[in-house]
Each structure stands twice: as structure tokens, then as C-alpha cells.
Amino acid sequence: MINLPKSLDASGSPDFEKILCNEVEEIDAGLFPFQQGLSRGSYVTSTKFKTMLIHVDDETKNLRVKLGIFYTAIIAGCSCADDPTPIDELAEYCEVELCIDKVSAETTINLLEE
Numbered sequence: 001m002i003n004l005p006k007s008l009d010a011s012g013s014p015d016f017e018k019i020l021c022n023e024v025e026e027i028d029a030g031l032f033p034f035q036q037g038l039s040r041g042s043y044v045t046s047t048k049f050k051t052m053l054i055h056v057d058d059e060t061k062n063l064r065v066k067l068g069i070f071y072t073a074i075i076a077g078c079s080c081a082d083d084p085t086p087i088d089e090l091a092e093y094c095e096v097e098l099c100i101d102k103v104s105a106e107t108t109i110n111l112l113e114e
Contacts, residue, residue: 002031004098005105011063020065021051024098033111034071037094041073045089054095063100066112068093 010019025048034044049071057064072089095112 002027002107002109003105004100004107007065008063008100008102008105011058016056017053020053024051024067025049029071032069032096032109034069034073034092034094037069037096037111038073038092039094040090040092041075043074043076044092045072045074047072047089061102063098063102065098065100067096067098069096 004020004023006023007016007020010016013019029044029046029049032049034049038044049069052068052070054066054068056066071092071094073092074087074089097110097112099108099110101107
């Protein structure tokens, strides 16, 4: 389970965006739906990802946060000696919604398909 207590504590403050992005970028990338969000590559790399706050809805029980996430992927070839596929990183982007529980700071992540 993902918890974002620092972001929850900073909710409504001028530093919210900075704290949220820093805390989210420390989460293991494997917990995000990056593979499902691929548009150019076929395999997500382990390179660090960056986030961008798009929108926040402050609801009664939850904070709903829409984030843009920039990450990288590769087109995986067959790894044969004569495979002409270069191993270049491709820029990827997806949008996710974080739903942060206002009591426990437990957070769910959903890929947005827009």
C-alpha cells in the first residue's frame, strides 16, 4: 500500500505541489501503471520518473490528485547478435489519479486514459 503522509499534511499549503511531487517521486516505480500507459516503447526502463501536478480536488474523505508523469521506455528487440534494434530510451508520458485518504494517507493510483 502506498502512503503519502507528507503530502496529506501539506494539503492546502503553498508548498503542497513541491512536497507531493517529491514524495511521489520516491515511490517505487513498479507500483505505478507505467507499462499500461506506454505509447511509444514496449518496456519501461528503471530510469527515475518526474511528476507534474495538473489538478487537485479536495473532497470530504479524499484528496483526488491528477498528475502527469514523465518516464522512459525502450523497444525491446530479440537480443540476437544481428538484431538491428537500437536500445535507445524513448520519452513516455501518462496521467494518473491519486486518491489520498484524508485520515490514513493510504493512496490508490489509477491510470487515466484521456
